[in-house]
Amino acid sequence: MSEQNIGAPRQNIDAPQRNGGASQQNIDAPQRAKVPALQLSGVSKVYQASNGPVEALSDINLTIPQGQFVCLLGASGCGKSSLLRMLAGFESLTAGSISTYGMPVQGPGPDRGMVFQDYGLFPWLTVLENIGFGPKHAGRSRREVREIAQKFVEMVGLGGFSDRYPGQLSGGMKQRVAIARVLANNGRILLMDEPFGALDALTRAKLQEELLTIWRETRLTVVFVTHSVEEAIFLADRVVVMSAGPGRIASDIEIDLPRPRDVSSVEFNVLRREITQGLSSHLAPQKLDTAMVNA
Amino acid sequence: MHLWASTRRVFMGFGLAAVSGVPLGLLLGRSALLRTLLDPLLSLLRPIPVTAWLPLAMIFFGLGSNSAVFLVFLGAFYPIMLNTVFGVRSVDVRLFEAAAMLGCTGTAQFRSVTLRGALPSIFNGLRLGLSFAWILIVVGEMTGVQLGLGAVIMDARTLSRTDLVITGMIFIGLAGFFCDRALVLINNRLMRWSPQHHV
Numbered sequence: 001m002s003e004q005n006i007g008a009p010r011q012n013i014d015a016p017q018r019n020g021g022a023s024q025q026n027i028d029a030p031q032r033a034k035v036p037a038l039q040l041s042g043v044s045k046v047y048q049a050s051n052g053p054v055e056a057l058s059d060i061n062l063t064i065p066q067g068q069f070v071c072l073l074g075a076s077g078c079g080k081s082s083l084l085r086m087l088a089g090f091e092s093l094t095a096g097s098i099s100t101y102g103m104p105v106q107g108p109g110p111d112r113g114m115v116f117q118d119y120g121l122f123p124w125l126t127v128l129e130n131i132g133f134g135p136k137h138a139g140r141s142r143r144e145v146r147e148i149a150q151k152f153v154e155m156v157g158l159g160g161f162s163d164r165y166p167g168q169l170s171g172g173m174k175q176r177v178a179i180a181r182v183l184a185n186n187g188r189i190l191l192m193d194e195p196f197g198a199l200d201a202l203t204r205a206k207l208q209e210e211l212l213t214i215w216r217e218t219r220l221t222v223v224f225v226t227h228s229v230e231e232a233i234f235l236a237d238r239v240v241v242m243s244a245g246p247g248r249i250a251s252d253i254e255i256d257l258p259r260p261r262d263v264s265s266v267e268f269n270v271l272r273r274e275i276t277q278g279l280s281s282h283l284a285p286q287k288l289d290t291a292m293v294n295a
Numbered sequence: 296m297h298l299w300a301s302t303r304r305v306f307m308g309f310g311l312a313a314v315s316g317v318p319l320g321l322l323l324g325r326s327a328l329l330r331t332l333l334d335p336l337l338s339l340l341r342p343i344p345v346t347a348w349l350p351l352a353m354i355f356f357g358l359g360s361n362s363a364v365f366l367v368f369l370g371a372f373y374p375i376m377l378n379t380v381f382g383v384r385s386v387d388v389r390l391f392e393a394a395a396m397l398g399c400t401g402t403a404q405f406r407s408v409t410l411r412g413a414l415p416s417i418f419n420g421l422r423l424g425l426s427f428a429w430i431l432i433v434v435g436e437m438t439g440v441q442l443g444l445g446a447v448i449m450d451a452r453t454l455s456r457t458d459l460v461i462t463g464m465i466f467i468g469l470a471g472f473f474c475d476r477a478l479v480l481i482n483n484r485l486m487r488w489s490p491q492h493h494v
């Protein structure tokens with residue numbers, strides 16, 4: 001009896017502490033909790049092709065809260081990369097609006113870092129200089145730039161390669177530099193355009209895990225474009241499936257599998273089958289083969 | 296003394312070509328409007344052989360050093376400018392996007408992406424321009440100057456001094472070679488990042 005009595009107050013002491021922790025986080029980011037990291041409303045895109053206008057994206061509505069890991073999933077040509085490039089500010093919208101933390105997106109900016117499939121590293125800068133590029137142009141002092149770059153080069157595990165040039169690195173290492181370069185810039189949103197698409201399966205798996213670790217540590221909002229169903233389910237909190245002609249959101253699926261996720265588990269494969277079937281049904285029969293390969 | 300006179304003229308003409316050709320090339324490379332405006336004029340002037348400019352140069356600048364410098368300038372200008380335009384145009388679009396998303400825009404972007412990306416081509420143009428400069432200095436010095444390797448060769452021809460003619464040629468070759476080596480050294484230093492741009 002006495003032991004239970006001692007146990008009960010203990011739990012009571014624990015509970016307020018947890019609440020305290022939560023409210024501290026809220027004070028830390030009062031705005032972020034309420035305003036979504038990214039908000040797309042009625043986004044459309046029409047290209048002028050030689051044979052007339054082509055509607056690439058039609059009426060996309062999407063709200064991404066702070067800290068969420070979202071995968072945009074779809075076959076090639078569904079406009080998922082275009083959409084990401086609009087989030088980055090590289091492409092203009094035909095209609096609709098995009099805002100980030102309540103502010104309209106008017107062009108590329110350091111608050112939204114982009115990781116490209118083809119890396120986009122500056123070949124004439126060393127690994128360290130590439131990572132320090134953002135801070136340097138933000139007007140930080142030489143010493144600060146060096147310290148920031150050092151920190152993030154270590155974070156992506158390339159400490160021994162600081163003075164190499166991108167041309168001397170493997171694809172996986174280049175992509176680590178590209179990720180570190182965006183992190184060093186202190187943006188809150190990470191946009192990734194099929195970043196691991198050109199990598200071999202082993203490197204890809206390793207980088208996926210590392211990306212999740214970084215995401216967990218930094219609590220960034222991630223929008224990750226991929227055509228791989230497996231990659232989407234493995235990484236994301238939420239998979240937004242897109243269909244083509246014109247690009248639309250076909251389904252919006254919450255992934256609540258516990259992390260780290262087991263690619264071979266039953267639950268994982270139920271989801272995979274469901275999403276793959278959903279994807280295939282949007283495609284014309286002759287395109288089915290590519291969808292199977294991509295999946 | 297002759298060598299020094301020629302070298303001085305080469306450097307003057309080449310220097311003028313570099314300080315006008317590189318900036319103009321950078322501008323033309325970045326601005327489609329300027330390209331459409333200036334390209335017809337430049338393309339029209341380009342096929343005119345530099346030697347055909349010699350009489351006009353003499354009328355404008357008189358007999359002597361200035362005409363030779365002008366010819367050197369003309370000969371070196373086009374390769375430098377055209378290679379610079381090509382260099383700017385061939386910088387990967389992705390790098391401009393990367394710079395913009397990292398917060399580097401405007402003049403900073405021009406300096407750290409456009410200029411840096413075009414540098415290999417600019418150096419290619421400078422090397423070509425310098426070799427044209429040494430070719431044209433001789434043409435420029437063949438009339439109306441007393442000092443210079445071109446003058447030496449022409450005088451030696453009148454006197455049928457084959458040995459002097461050949462010596463003059465060898466000196467021009469050597470001078471051109473050492474100037475090119477100097478450029479290559481700078482090139483390799485700046486292009487450390489890319490073995491394929493090493494010479």
